[in-house]
Amino acid sequence: MGLRRLGPDAWLELEHPRLVEQREAKVSLMERMGDELLITLPAADEPSAELLADIESIFARRGHDRPDIDQGLHPLDAAARLIREDLVVHVEVDGRYLVAGGSVCFPTRWVLADKVGQPLDLVHSPVPGYQTDVADRVTTFLNRLEPGPGVWRRNWSLMPTDDLCLPGRHDYLPLGARPESLWFRTERQTLRRLARTGAVVFSIGIDVEPLSGLAADRPTALALADTIETLGDEFRAYKGLAERGDDIVAYLRDNRD
Numbered sequence: 001m002g003l004r005r006l007g008p009d010a011w012l013e014l015e016h017p018r019l020v021e022q023r024e025a026k027v028s029l030m031e032r033m034g035d036e037l038l039i040t041l042p043a044a045d046e047p048s049a050e051l052l053a054d055i056e057s058i059f060a061r062r063g064h065d066r067p068d069i070d071q072g073l074h075p076l077d078a079a080a081r082l083i084r085e086d087l088v089v090h091v092e093v094d095g096r097y098l099v100a101g102g103s104v105c106f107p108t109r110w111v112l113a114d115k116v117g118q119p120l121d122l123v124h125s126p127v128p129g130y131q132t133d134v135a136d137r138v139t140t141f142l143n144r145l146e147p148g149p150g151v152w153r154r155n156w157s158l159m160p161t162d163d164l165c166l167p168g169r170h171d172y173l174p175l176g177a178r179p180e181s182l183w184f185r186t187e188r189q190t191l192r193r194l195a196r197t198g199a200v201v202f203s204i205g206i207d208v209e210p211l212s213g214l215a216a217d218r219p220t221a222l223a224l225a226d227t228i229e230t231l232g233d234e235f236r237a238y239k240g241l242a243e244r245g246d247d248i249v250a251y252l253r254d255n256r257d
Helices: 019-037 042-062 075-082 130-144 211-216 218-230 233-238 245-254
Strands: 038-040 086-093 096-103 151-159 183-193 200-210
Touching: 019 038, 019 075, 038 042, 038 075, 042 075, 042 086, 042 096, 075 086, 075 096, 096 130, 183 211, 200 211, 211 218, 211 245, 218 245
Parallel strands: none
Antiparallel strands: 038 096, 086 096, 086 200, 151 183, 183 200
């Protein structure tokens, strides 16, 4: 799963250079698309209130100014508007973890309505090998996850746009897009168990940069080229690289600008 332990104050990126920009983008998106980007079941209400209180306490402890938030908002909505990260709440029901709610303004080609109310094995069904190779390990890990800073990993994709909000279903790369016009999109993903309710919070922080900029950093470019080359056919297709992977690898290896 590629998970690493978080340091005591490393869960939220409150010093991120695009924190304010991304918070403002959330407000704008919620005004236009709120019903698509915020969905909660009753099971998310109490964990969301605990999550909001935790985030507010982190702001106070770390000396950050807390933006004014409408007190009438659902606590999950309010919590997500304080930070740059998107938030998804999971609750355990009969040994399975279900998505009880989410505030997801910056999805990477997925739709929140498809996930809420579903167990994790169905949520991740598009991921090659998840059911056979990963699902049981994820459940075991979540069962053992203790309250505290939590864990993190980073996921990546290549996109034809730097737009933050990309709802959809895996239509990643148009065949005609030139490698130098693509964008390298990463997700800083964390998992953290709440102390009182025991719910597990999944956070997603999005970063986007031009692939051309990454290609100019030779060690990083070569590392990404190696990663793409080692992907199996199913994962290449999942990441939209079935027809484009070799061209992108060649670009990353040959670029000298």
